[in-house]
Amino acid sequence: MVVCLAKPEESPETGKKTAKREGSIKKKPAAADDQEKDNKIMFFIGDSHAFNLDDLLRASAEVLGKGTFGVTYKAALEDGAIVVVKRLKDMHVRRREFEQQMEVGGRMKHENVAPLRAYYCSKDEKLPIYDHYSRGSLYSNLHDKGERRAPLDWESRLQIGIGIAQGIAYIHMQNESPLQSTGGGETIHLVRWVQSVVREEWTAEFFDTQLLRYPNIEEEMVEMLRIGMACVKKKKVI
Template sequence: MDYLNCRYFSVPFLFLLLCFPSSATGDLRSDKQLLLAFVDAVHHPRKLNWNTNTSICSSWIGVTCTADQTHVLALRLPGAGLSGPIPANTLGKLEALEVLSLRSNHLTGNLPADIISLPSLQNLNLQHNNLSGDIPASLSLGLTSLDLSYNSFTGEIPLGIQNLSQLSVLNLQNNSLSGPIPDLKLLRLKHLNMSYNHLNGSIPFSLQKFSNDSFLGNPQLCGPPLPQCSAVLPSPSPFSPSLSLPPAPSENHKKNSGKNASAGFIIAIVVGGLALLLLLLMVLFICIIRRKGGEGTGGLKKKGSTVEKPKEEYSSGVQMAEKNKLVFFEGCAYNFDLEDLLRASAEVLGKGSYGTAYKAVLEDGTAVVVKRLKEVVVGKREFEQQMEIIGRVGQHPKLVPLRAYFYSKDEKLLVYDYVPTGSFSTLLHGLSD
């Protein structure tokens, strides 16, 4: 009888399993809708391949799922050209999200509180944007890395950071934060930067172990490792009883003092006049020498000025972010920035007259070829024009296309697709090894 009861009970139970989708599938479908709501709310000039008909875990750029493919684990979209405010109730609803990297974009507005307080969040990288407002007070206790640098955040540093016992990296530099620094007694904190804000007061004892580079650009901040705070002493009262007034001078003393003052005044006038005359002679002598030197070396100065490279000045964190960006060509599906490229493992492929080629493997496993140019002295505008020409030529089916480039005064990089096997001759003639 017990056997029959078990057998008949299993039939409706199996029916329920077949008729209703699993909770895992439902969770992944929910994450997919949240990501689509996020990307629909922000502007992105370069198209993401987020298609509702493709697999979110294996096809979507920047998305990493959990091992069982039931939730979104990480979202990395650095330098993707995203602009506008981050919508609330989208990314902050991804229950299993551990890594969020939206750095080097053009995001604006306030940081939604539901993102930074997401219980599962461990790494939040939002540097090099234009986010503003206060940093939300409610923070995820699981955060190990928090980077909000090069934005426009205001207000005070939230006291909730004191409770982040797992935090090892905290970057808040180049914002407009004000007020005192909280006493962060965080044993795991290894990297700290609060420079170039409007912080004031003395640096807490728990943070004095960090170098002065962590606190520069805060004029009202003091204490080790910065200069000591100066003690402000009250000025003495003009009627202090401890001070005694000198006796009034006599008439004879006044006359003698007047004569001495007159003689000293005349001597001071004579000495001052001689010093002024000597100064004028020295200035005249220097002007004559410079004029003669300028006539003799004018040709060299003019010739040298044509070789001198123009100086590039950057006066804000936003401009510095633009300076450090890779420039991608239209149609490129890569999703990384210069910071990712510099962290990649590199292997030398070959050296040529214009530089060295490396195979770079990024954190997500993407492999590219990076050519580092050497001894190439050229202006930024001319370099960009040459890159556009190379980019158009690279669209030929027999050539490996140029995908991106980077320009700075001291560094110039070219990024190509990585072809795992074969050689240039093989690609050109279609031969097999």
């Protein structure tokens, strides 16, 4: 599930790599007896998109990001529509279980959760499909240093953080089970990294130095860090 303003990830494998990392979405061949079922994209009721698997495979695809669960792509369809496709990898879940979880995701309606518009599922491929947000990812809004935008101030970041927390809380209330991945590839576990720094001493190493120009801001950031650490603390089972 994608929370609004979270980092857009990358799209399915690109064919030919270019400087812009563009190509097309590829899929592995399905068995003949499964081909008819596997070629169908499942849309949720009320969705206005009108495209099929062939349209998706012909789409120009740009990698948006990579994560533990796969690659996220921005796919530009021939009719001009733009969607975001997450290509899940190494998912240890049966097809029926995956479809059930997609159905749960399709019913979610919350202003801080990106709506799941459709999905594609075959033996070899599992592709959730979302709307594309043109304002970019949270990561790019925080770290882009180009002339397109000014750095987000502390109050804006607090409001974004609260919105993300509300979206995650809503997802947890839906009894959405997490999909399991082998976690292949090199990834950074943000919580463990912050915990390791905190164990050493309170430090500004993980604070954005752009914010330190505001007066008395470090105390507020430390307090927010304490709240975040409390939220991810594991409960001991007796």
